[in-house]
Structures are given as structure tokens and as C-alpha cells.
Amino acid sequence: MKKALIVFRKEWREILQNKLILYTILVPPILLAIIPLVMMYFMRNEPVDPEDLAMYSQFVAALPWLSPEEVVMYVLLNQFVLMFLMMPVVIPVTIASFSIIGEKEQRSLEPLLATPIRVTELLAGKTLAAVVPALLTTWVAFGIFLVGARFLATPALLRALLSPMWWLAFFVMAPLFCILSVAIGVVISSRVNDTRVAQQIGGLIVLPVMALAMLQTFGKVLYTTQTFALACLVLAVLDVLVIRMGSSLFQRETILTRWK
Amino acid sequence: MMIETHDLTRRFNGNLAVDRLTIDVREGEVFGFLGPNGAGKTTTVRMLACLIRPTSGTARINGYELGRDNQQIRRICGILTETPGLYDKLSAQANLLYFAQLYDVENPEAQVRKYLQMLGLWDKRDEPVGTFSKGMRQKVAIARALIHEPRLLFLDEPTAALDPESAKTVRDFIEELKGEKRTIFLCTHNLDEAERLCDRIGVIRQRIIAVDTPDGLRRSLFGRQTEVQLAEVTPAIVDAVSGLEFVAHVKQDGNRLRISLADPDAQNPVLVEQLVRAGAKVQYVSEVKHSLEDVYLTLVREEAR
Structure with missing residues (x-):
């Protein structure tokens, strides 16, 4: 673990020198924390559009403790909370591919692999460097959002926003997304030599999360703690599969002889 | 013996890269490894530095068995690869410190200072290596290969692509290392360099063609x-x-x-x-x-x- 921390520290030194990566880590969380609060601020005194009410009529029935206005706001805010989950998907894949392809571009992998570091330690260090900032920014952004919501939302709406579903999302699903994202980053980095191409390919993994958010936006589904628990289970299985694939690619021999 | 190989062979997808290589390299010796491009020099170094596995054959490095004792072998070997492979955004000091820590060097800061001073780079220690000239980058790479005081040093084309002045600096430094009684395994195309630095020379073209002192070969x-x-x-x-x-x-x-x-x-x-x-x-x-x-x-x- 000591060597994984050495790798983690070095990765961070490099990330701090790269403005593009820093913006990728810092800008989306700030926007995602502020936009829903601004929306809440302007929506709270506005009458609800009857069309919205009609679209979410099934949700009004499912959330009887909320007024129809609160239901509409809840559903819209939920989109943003789902958007928060894009961060643990996008940030790790960006950092992981920057880190690994950066090593390939600089041809630093060979001397690095000649040291007595174990590849599991190296992978763990790189994973930590990608996961820690993603989780921290996600949690801090969600924290800012909740603090703002505390002042802007009605008590009933705030209770709904603090449901176990969201704790599950941020403290179980987000780390699972992070691990999946890093493992995908490793797989992509083994086949691609350009950081931007890797980030573009990596960006595609955000599409399933967006699709799930859209389903709720269009009133097709209302996510519950049970659906999130099921999603966590699926993610855990996916994590195991992709980690296995990533680990098999992240071997000294494979890196030096088969990576492009 | 520092290096003993017996019928060391490596194939890539059926293509023979190194064929039944059998050599002995003595402790404290500078062993030159000559051969045309694609002769298997880098593959041999990679096998001996435990970066890739041989397809068949055996090797011992300072008594440690290749394949079984890889971690011990990595601890006593330093490698200078064909390209410096430095982290361009990091300073010379940060680059070396990283490797010193990975090699579990006892006092990494002091060791980094020692080599940066020895190679005349101490004043530039905080500058990103991306701003360095080729010669300076090669010096940092050499310092990195030596940071843990390895007993066996693999140098793969250490002066390739350097201007004559930088190449001379690097060669002079290798001569200094020779005086320290380290074992050096030097892959080079530069025959003058091999003549000046090497105690013995092995000529390879997939398989070893000849091994002797330069005079012995003549x-x-x-x-x-x-x-x-x-x-x-x-x-x-x-x-x-x-x-x-x-x-x-x-x-x-x-x-x-x-x-x-x-x-x-x-x-x-x-x-x-x-x-x-x-x-x-x-x-x-x-x-x-x-x-x-x-x-x-x-x-x-x-x-x-």
C-alpha cells in the first residue's frame, strides 16, 4: 500500500500541473451544485405548469406526502442529483486515461515497471488518484446542494431529497461507478495512444447514466431505493468483470509487448 | 558471476527475437552488447531486467533466478531505456524522488541531491524536465537508473541521439561508473564507445555470434x-x-x-x-x-x- 500511495502522490503532482484535467475535476461539480439551487430559488414562487403536472400525475400519486408543486420540483431536482452521478463516471476515466496514456506518450512505463513495484500497487495508486478526486468533488458538490436546499426547499421536499435512495447513490453507487470508470479507462488506454481520443471514448460511458435520468424526466419511471439497490448490484457485477479485464491487461509483459 | 544465461529464448507470435542466448557476465565487468537493429538486444535487456518473460531457457542474476526471484532482481538492477522516459511536467528532483521512493531508498532526498550534484543538475532541480535539453534529460535518466545504487546497470543506447558534447559527458560518466566496480551491460551501436568502455563484447544477431575482449575478437x-x-x-x-x-x-x-x-x-x-x-x-x-x-x-x- 505504501507504494500505491507514492504513485498516488506523484499522480497528483502531475494532475496539478495540468489545467485541463483540473477544470474537468472542478467545473462540473460547481455547476451541478449551483444550477439546481438557482432553479429551486426561481421555481419556489412560480405556479406549476399544468402540462408538467399532467406528465408527472403518476408520481403525484406515488408521493402523497408532497404537494403537486413539490412533486414537480422533486422530479426536476432528481435529474440534477442523477447528474451528480455523472461525476464519478466522467472524472475517473478522464484522470485514468490521462495518467496511463501520459505514461505511454512519455515512454515512462518501462523504467517504472523495472522498479520493484507490483503491478497491483501501481494500478491501486493510479486508481486512487482517479477515484479520490471524483468522490470528493461529488460529495462536496452534493453537500453544497443540500446546504442550499436546506434554505430553499420546503421541509417535506427536503425530507424527500434526503431519502435513503440518495445516500445509497452517493456512498455506494458513486464509488462503484468510480471503479468501473477507472477499469474502463485502463482498457481504453491499452488500445489508444491519444489522451483526447481516450477521453472521448471514455465520455461515452456517461450515456447510460444520462439515459436513466431522461427516463425519469419524461415521466416513464420514478427511481426508488429498491431500484437503486438493484442498480448497485448490477454495477458491482460489472465492476468485477471490468476489473478482471483491466487487471489482465495491466501486466508488465502485456503493457510492454501488446499495448499499442 | 553477475549474469548467467543458458539457452535464453524469446519468441513474439512465433517470431524468434532471441535464440538460445548463453552468456556469462562477470561482476564488475562492462559487457558490451552489439548487434544490428532488431538483433534482440533490447529484448534481452527486458528479459534480464524482469520486464518480459523468456519463452524458454534460464538465467540467474547475481545468483537470483529469473522468474522466481524477480523482485530481488529488480532491486539490484538499474535500467536506462532507449528513451529517457521522464515525467516532463515534473521537476528533475520530483522525477528522481519518485523512483528513489519506489526503490525503497533509505534517505531518498540525500540520494537525489547526490546524483543531481554529481551530474551538474542541482541548480536546475526545480525546473520541469520537459524544458531540459536532450543531454540534460539523459543525465536525469542516468541518475534515475542509479538512484538505488544498483549492482547491475543495463544501459540501452545511452548516447544515441545525443550531440557529441553530451555523448562525451555521458561516456565519461560511464567510465566513472566503471571505476566504481559496478557491472554494466551496455547495448550500443557506437563501436568506438564499445571499444573505449567495454571489457568484453558480445555480438548478437538473434543468437550470440561471438563473445570476447575487443582484442580477442580481433x-x-x-x-x-x-x-x-x-x-x-x-x-x-x-x-x-x-x-x-x-x-x-x-x-x-x-x-x-x-x-x-x-x-x-x-x-x-x-x-x-x-x-x-x-x-x-x-x-x-x-x-x-x-x-x-x-x-x-x-x-x-x-x-x-
Whole structure:
């Protein structure tokens, strides 16, 4: 673990020198924390559009403790909370591919692999460097959002926003997304030599999360703690599969002889 | 022995990269590894540095068995790869500190300072290596290879792509290292460099073609020859020299005679005496020294036939 921390520290030194990566880590969380609060601020005194009410009529029935206005706001805010989950998907894949392809571009992998570091330690260090900032920014952004919501939302709406579903999302699903994202980053980095191409390919993994958010936006589904628990289970299985694939690619021999 | 290999072989998708390599490298020796591009030099280094596995064969590094004791081998080996492979955005100090920590160096800061000062880079320690010249980057890479004081150092083309001044600095530094009694395994295309630095040389083209000291290789290929410059060469003089029982071969080139001898140290005085007796006016006597380039090209061409 000591060597994984050495790798983690070095990765961070490099990330701090790269403005593009820093913006990728810092800008989306700030926007995602502020936009829903601004929306809440302007929506709270506005009458609800009857069309919205009609679209979410099934949700009004499912959330009887909320007024129809609160239901509409809840559903819209939920989109943003789902958007928060894009961060643990996008940030790790960006950092992981920057880190690994950066090593390939600089041809630093060979001397690095000649040291007595174990590849599991190296992978763990790189994973930590990608996961820690993603989780921290996600949690801090969600924290800012909740603090703002505390002042802007009605008590009933705030209770709904603090449901176990969201704790599950941020403290179980987000780390699972992070691990999946890093493992995908490793797989992509083994086949691609350009950081931007890797980030573009990596960006595609955000599409399933967006699709799930859209389903709720269009009133097709209302996510519950049970659906999130099921999603966590699926993610855990996916994590195991992709980690296995990533680990098999992240071997000294494979890196030096088969990576492009 | 620092390195002992036996029938070390590596194939890539069926293609033979290194074929039954059997060599011994002694402790404290500078061993030159020569061969054309694609001859298997880098593959051999990668196998010996535990970066890739051999397809078959065995090797021991300082008594440690390749494959079984890889972590111990990595601890005692340093490697300078074909390209410096530095982290461009990090400073020279940060680059070296990272590797010092990965090698579990006891006092990493002091060790980094030692090598940066030794290579004249201490004043530039905080500058990103991306701003360094090729020569400076190569120095940082050498410092990185030495940061954990390895007993065995693999140098893969250490002066390739360097300007003459930087190349000389690097070569001088390798000579200093030679004085420290480290074992150095030097892959190079630069035959002058190999001649100057190496105790023994191995010529490889997938399989090992020859291993010996530079002089030993010359002798085994060309024998020993004495060149005599005369004021005038007459048939009588040539006959007189050819008549000597220890002379294997005489070749005339203008007023010069090139004479193959088994033991010039003992036979040259007799030879000169015979020439004078035959009426020759001797101007110069010197030993014919074939360049390592002649040796290398002859070996590689013979192998290609």
C-alpha cells in the first residue's frame, strides 16, 4: 500500500500541473451544485405548469406526502442529483486515461515497471488518484446542494431529497461507478495512444447514466431505493468483470509487448 | 558471476527475437552488447531486467533466478531505456524522488541531491524536465537508473541521439561508473564507445555470434599482423620474409609489407633483423590494429550468409 500511495502522490503532482484535467475535476461539480439551487430559488414562487403536472400525475400519486408543486420540483431536482452521478463516471476515466496514456506518450512505463513495484500497487495508486478526486468533488458538490436546499426547499421536499435512495447513490453507487470508470479507462488506454481520443471514448460511458435520468424526466419511471439497490448490484457485477479485464491487461509483459 | 544465461529464448507470435542466448557476465565487468537493429538486444535487456518473460531457457542474476526471484532482481538492477522516459511536467528532483521512493531508498532526498550534484543538475532541480535539453534529460535518466545504487546497470543506447558534447559527458560518466566496480551491460551501436568502455563484447544477431575482449575478437578474426614500411620493396626482400618459418602470410602494398605472425612480441625482432640482412631500409614498424567496426561487420556479415 505504501507504494500505491507514492504513485498516488506523484499522480497528483502531475494532475496539478495540468489545467485541463483540473477544470474537468472542478467545473462540473460547481455547476451541478449551483444550477439546481438557482432553479429551486426561481421555481419556489412560480405556479406549476399544468402540462408538467399532467406528465408527472403518476408520481403525484406515488408521493402523497408532497404537494403537486413539490412533486414537480422533486422530479426536476432528481435529474440534477442523477447528474451528480455523472461525476464519478466522467472524472475517473478522464484522470485514468490521462495518467496511463501520459505514461505511454512519455515512454515512462518501462523504467517504472523495472522498479520493484507490483503491478497491483501501481494500478491501486493510479486508481486512487482517479477515484479520490471524483468522490470528493461529488460529495462536496452534493453537500453544497443540500446546504442550499436546506434554505430553499420546503421541509417535506427536503425530507424527500434526503431519502435513503440518495445516500445509497452517493456512498455506494458513486464509488462503484468510480471503479468501473477507472477499469474502463485502463482498457481504453491499452488500445489508444491519444489522451483526447481516450477521453472521448471514455465520455461515452456517461450515456447510460444520462439515459436513466431522461427516463425519469419524461415521466416513464420514478427511481426508488429498491431500484437503486438493484442498480448497485448490477454495477458491482460489472465492476468485477471490468476489473478482471483491466487487471489482465495491466501486466508488465502485456503493457510492454501488446499495448499499442 | 553477475549474469548467467543458458539457452535464453524469446519468441513474439512465433517470431524468434532471441535464440538460445548463453552468456556469462562477470561482476564488475562492462559487457558490451552489439548487434544490428532488431538483433534482440533490447529484448534481452527486458528479459534480464524482469520486464518480459523468456519463452524458454534460464538465467540467474547475481545468483537470483529469473522468474522466481524477480523482485530481488529488480532491486539490484538499474535500467536506462532507449528513451529517457521522464515525467516532463515534473521537476528533475520530483522525477528522481519518485523512483528513489519506489526503490525503497533509505534517505531518498540525500540520494537525489547526490546524483543531481554529481551530474551538474542541482541548480536546475526545480525546473520541469520537459524544458531540459536532450543531454540534460539523459543525465536525469542516468541518475534515475542509479538512484538505488544498483549492482547491475543495463544501459540501452545511452548516447544515441545525443550531440557529441553530451555523448562525451555521458561516456565519461560511464567510465566513472566503471571505476566504481559496478557491472554494466551496455547495448550500443557506437563501436568506438564499445571499444573505449567495454571489457568484453558480445555480438548478437538473434543468437550470440561471438563473445570476447575487443582484442580477442580481433585476434580470432584477423590474427596478429605487423606492418613494415620500407624505403623500397624488392622481390628478394619479400622472399626473405616469406622464408621465415613463423611467418604465416605476407601481403605487399606499395612499399609496405603486412605480415601475419602468431607472436609478434617475440617474432618482430627476428623479422626486422631478417629484413635488414636482406638489404631493406626499415622506416616504420607497427602493429596492424583492425577497428572494432571491421570486427563487427565481418562477424555480422558472416552470420548473415
